[in-house]
Every structure is written in C-alpha cells, then in structure tokens.
Amino acid sequence: MDGSVHEGAGAQLTTVPTDRRAAREAARRQRARRGAAISIASTIVVLGGLALLITQSKGWPSVKETFFSWDAFKTSFPDILRGFWLDVKLFVSVEIVVLVFGLVVALCRTTRAAALYPVRMLAAVYTDVMRGVPTILLVYLVGFGIPALELPWLPSDPIVLGGIALALSYSAYVAEVYRAGIDSIHPSQQSAALALGLTSAQSMRHVVLPQAVRRVAPPLLNDFISLQKDVALVSILGPLEAFRVAQIFASENFNYTPLIAAALLYIAVTVPLARIVDRMQSRGQVGARGAVR
C-alpha cells in the first residue's frame, strides 16, 4: 500500500521505503531460510541420533533379524493380504450396521415423551454397559457364549459372531457421538420447524438430523478408524484374518516380521482415513455454517 502511494511522487521518494521494504523482506527471507535450515538440521540430528542409537545397540542385529527380515516378509505377505481382505469385508459390513444401530440408540436416548422413559433407560444402560466392557472381552463372550447355548437358529460362524460383538460395542460409542450432534443443534431450530407445521418426528428427520450428522462426521470417522483396527480382535475366535495369519507365521518360524507386515496393512487403510478426517475438521467451521444457512 505505502509503496503505491509514493510511486507517483518521483524516483527519489520511492527508493527510501522500497529499500526499507527490501531490507525487511530480505530479513524475513533470511529468517525463513535460517528457520528451514534449523528445522532440517534438528530433524537430521534427532532422527539420525535415534537411528544410530537403535542400529548401534547390542541387540539390534537380533532385533533386525526377528522383526525386519525381508525373507519372512516376502513369504508371509501374500497370505496376510488375503487375510486382510476378510478384515476389510468385516469392517465395511460392521460399519454399516453400526451407523444404523447407533442412530437408533441415539434417537431412543433423545426422546422426551414421559411414556418412552423405559426406552430411554434401556438405551442409556446399553451405552453404559457396552462402553464399559473391554471390546476384546465382548468378542470373547459373544464368540464363545452364543454357540454354547446350542440354539440352532443363532449364528455359529465365528466371523458373524465377532462382527456382532464389534457392532454392539461400536454402536454404543457411535450412539453417543450422534447424541452429542443432536444436542448441539440449537433448540430454536426445532421450534422453528414446529412453528412451520412439521411434526416433531419430521423436524427431527428433516431439520435436526441433517445438521447434527454433518457436524459429527469427523468424530464418526474417527470411530471408524478405530473400528478398522479392532476387527483384528475377531482373530481370537479363530478366523484367519490378517493378524491371525501373521501370528501363525510368527509362531511357526519364531520371527515377528509378519506382524510388522500386518501392521503396515492396517496403517495403509487407517492413515488415508485419518487424513480425510483432518480435512473435514479443518473445513468444519465452513461446513457447520453451511448447514445452518
């Protein structure tokens, strides 16, 4: 701004602020360069130091052989990948169930009618109990408990049972996320909808929920990243999913490398999901405003 003001006044007048500005910019550039140099140097020192510390440790050769053996990686990877496909299928189907069932539980908990008190109470007990029990325990109890009843119409497939356990657990978390979203929508929205002649169910469906769900999309995705990893818990029931296949290789050859291979596969899915959440969160403000508009 000040440069353009002086521009018309003559060459001599413009040089002084331009010099000052050039000096300021040069200083800024220098500071930026120095900052970049320092961050590069400190990164090299920290990472290099860590790498040196680890690779120079006495136990490193045996750790390298037991955890990072290329041979073990190569031989186990195709089978682990096949196992991972089972994880992906399980994850997607459980996710769909959780999205629907979690919403049902959340809606039960947000009812107001006095007659619906038992529904509210059951929903509250459900979320408390399911969030209170460690997921692995739930998988175990469902997986070994339900078949023990010997009722022919109940599922006996370990993958289905494991999926049920995960869905029970995650629906409770997701219900609470939905509820937080519903509660975050200002009551005036509901009042306005009712004033326009919508029934309370209609106002929930067409006014509150669309805004609530949009608002809680990032925490919902966060729960799904968590679910994506927790499908590995189903391994205790016996199906050959990625973690179990890796464990089999590990115990067969006394080498933990296959577990690293399995970890890489889980990371390959969770990291992109995490980036999506980050982006949604950084746009969160815009999205929320857009929803109200």
Added chain:
Amino acid sequence: MLLRPLFVVLALSLSLVVAACGSSDSSSSTQATTAASCSKADLQTVSSGKLTVGTDKPAYPPYFEDDKPTSGKGFESAVTYAIAQKLGFTKDEVKWIVVPFNSSYAPGPKKFDFDINQISISPARAKAVGFSAPYYNAPQAVLALKGTPAASATSLAELKDAKIGVQIGTTSLSDVQNIIKPSQQPQVFNDSNDTVRALKNKSVDAIVVDAPTAIYLRDFEVKDSVVVGKFAGTGTPWGLVTAKNSTLVRCVNQAIDKLRASGELATITNTWMGPYTKAPALS
C-alpha cells in the same frame, strides 16, 4: 536416560549374541573351550545356583498336573526335574517362571535357562532360539465329537470337508494343511482352552492336537468325544528352548543323553505318557 541401564543389561546378557554376529562358527568353538565342564558351579544360569525353567500358564495335563509345574508330576515337569538332577540342582533349586509361548522366542535376554512347553524343533525356529536335543516325539491326532461325520472317519480323505480347529503356534496347523488338505480354512485359536471350547460348542467338527493331549481330552475333558486317529509317522520332535547360542545347551543335551541311555527317560515317558499314546493311525 532410561536407555542407559537398558544398554548395560543388554551388554551383559547379549554378549554371546553379539559374538555370534561376527561369525557363528567362532562363537560356538569358544563356547566349547570356555564351558568344558558341566559341573553345577561352572554353569552360567540366569540366577546363579538356580535353574530357572519357563512354561506357559495354564500348564496342561498330561504334561503338568493341577497347573503346578513344581509338583514334579506330569511328563514335562518330571523331565525337567530329571534334567535338573543330572545337572546337579536339587528340587528346591529349580525355579519355575511363566513364559507365554509367544514371548518364548522374543529377541533379547531370556529370563529362563530353558523353556519346556511342548515346543517343536524346526530349522526355521532354530534361527531365533537355541534348542536342546529332543526329549519326545509327538504325532498329531484328530479329536471329534461322537455322532459327527468326522468322528466316524477312517481315512484322511473323509476328514477333508470337516471344519477343523487348531491351536496357534502348534505344528498341528501345518499338519492339517499339508496332510488333511481341508476344503475350508481351519480355525486357529489362541490356546488349548479356546480350541476345546470351540469343539464343545460344535463351532468346529474336529480339532487336531498332539496325540497325548487328544487322548487326555477324550478321557477327562470332552464328554462324548472320540480320537479319530493319529497321523502316520513319528511326529515332530520336542525340544527345550534356550537363548540362542546358550552355553547351557551342551550340558542339557548331555543330561538328556544320560537319561536316555540309562532308560530313565523311557521310564518317565511311560509313566506319564503311557496311557496317552494308543490311537489308530490315519492314512
């Protein structure tokens, strides 16, 4: 800061491993010269004057009784005390610790002098740990509930379509895949309890475990079950697991050889495993 004491521990206990990194040949020859004597005073054990032995918990029959390795009852408990005696340790000097199977082969210093847990010896595994000479050979056997198609099978081919459960970390799984070649993937459970539970729940038609375990389960644990048969062959040899290049292996092997030569090992085997070996062969 925390790493410094860790390094000291590593340096002390992993000196052998490091020596082995340069050349495994030279380290084994130095062992031979430095540890010529197998007298108790010369043995380098984890805690001096004691023999620290690891096994998993729960410890199952017929290898241990009542989940008490210290009782001397059960095949592996008896074998351990016999070896300990040959090495010069009294019963009180044998200290048992719990070593989950999955951590028995972790790199780094071992907390036990040897681990006895029905562990099969294989060349791939020997890259990570030390093995003693075998003290037992166990064939695998198929256990099924009476009245199921798997229970009446008389050949391997008839087991092909059965839903089979095995325990992770056992050689049963590779036997199932290589010998039975089932049409559907076997289910692999964390431990013996879960495997047996799956059979009782009828989540699987049959389970494959080592023959003595199968016969024990049939007699005491799983009502209405039958041992369909054991796989042909002598089975896989079981060995004690030690740290890789442990100086103790040579002395333990000497003890096992002596026990075998004197017939003591055969007596122990007959006493504890005798009732659990008879099963029809499957082919």
